[in-house]
Amino acid sequence: MATSERKARELRQREEMLLDTALEMLEKDGFATMTMDKLARRSEYSKGTIYNHFASKEDLLTALCLRGFDIQLQLYRSTRDFEGTSREKMLALYYGYYLYARQHPTLFMCVLSGQSPNVIEKTSPERIAMRRQKEREVAAICDRVVAEALVNGDIPADRERIVGELTFANWAIAFGTTALLLAAEQAYSIARLDQTSSLLTNAGLVMDGIGWHPLSDSWDYRQSWSRIQSFFGA
């Protein structure tokens, strides 16, 4: 059945194209003003066809969330080649997260609002499952860095520390800082330079709090930060 395979591939390609278009509209005008009718018009397919791909507007939103996770994952995975201490590797993840949020603020917000019950209810079970899968993949990458640090002894094992707990703490400060800065930037207007600086500061506080060596008073993390920046820049 070569034909059916080709069909499936074409469907997948069109779905990507639809998501490209939706993303474009989204990046330009936000989610509220992106309508299914406009998407139909711009993609040159009918609304019915679009509803063959997405069960609802919320299902489309979740499909975009998946893209968000993919971007995040790609950035995270690219840090594999980054050389440095375990703490620097974690810092690279922070920076990747920041880049993702900066370059795709709308997707970043989608991932957040896509968690609300109202969206989940109207999303197809398949996509919900995919979302969970990707979330797990993201968490796994952070877990790996934390686990390495625990094995190395970079994080002291004297207090009973669970990997998931430490990952969560880093995730929470990264998310909290990024989300607040992003929101503030949109609402008021905060300089971009202050943003990465705040993130570095907050990341440092949590990792110092964990006791993740080398601590910030015995290492120049501003320099690490620059190194990470040029790593991603290259």
Added chain:
Amino acid sequence: MATSERKARELRQREEMLLDTALEMLEKDGFATMTMDKLARRSEYSKGTIYNHFASKEDLLTALCLRGFDIQLQLYRSTRDFEGTSREKMLALYYGYYLYARQHPTLFMCVLSGQSPNVIEKTSPERIAMRRQKEREVAAICDRVVAEALVNGDIPADRERIVGELTFANWAIAFGTTALLLAAEQAYSIARLDQTSSLLTNAGLVMDGIGWHPLSDSWDYRQSWSRIQSFFGA
């Protein structure tokens, strides 16, 4: 002109009533399903009258944000009478924030989504100003606790530390932790006990990272946490 005063008072009362009703509907069904028509029907006023109070649905959303800030502020202010170290006082603010998010998850989310450009654009300038004002009040309460700690010497002054920076770090971890837990609770189902425990942990990490004395290895913050809990419970 006693009559016009009475008029103004009646208007204000009705507005509160409308917000009560909207909040009820919101807590039950979420923002998307709360419609102005339904609000009109349930409040037994016409749509036109409702639009005399709120310039748009987004304006109503912002009015609800203001309520959220009021609840948060009330909880924060109530910690004035809480006796303890400066770090315990900050911890009490964390707990107040948690209570606010727990008891009014929808308002909590409103405050977040109410920052989006799309909402702000459609909100009346007066309410935007009120929102900013309340944000400042919340920040001021945190700032006061941080400033006290700096004066006390509970936070070491050796590194140059700015009050706003430290407030922001605490805010970011409190917000990040709470928002992620809340979202996870709604999407999957996470026990409530783990939630306050995570918040205590994360708060501890940041404050240890700041070097906020007494550090967590020389103080039992679980006990402080219980004390705060019963303080709010009373």
Added chain:
DNA sequence: CGAAAAACTTGACGATTAGTCATTTAAATT
């Protein structure tokens, strides 16, 4: 190849929704 069957596409349509505004109703003033 050609006809029947299966799969897919389409856009008009129904049901809702945000927001407006001419009309009606109530209140205040003189």
Added chain:
DNA sequence: AATTTAAATGACTAATCGTCAAGTTTTTCG
């Protein structure tokens, strides 16, 4: 009591999501 002022109303418009019967294309198979 008449006039003026202010406020409430809900029918109406435009826009939106999602559906589905009718039409079109593609595949299958004798």
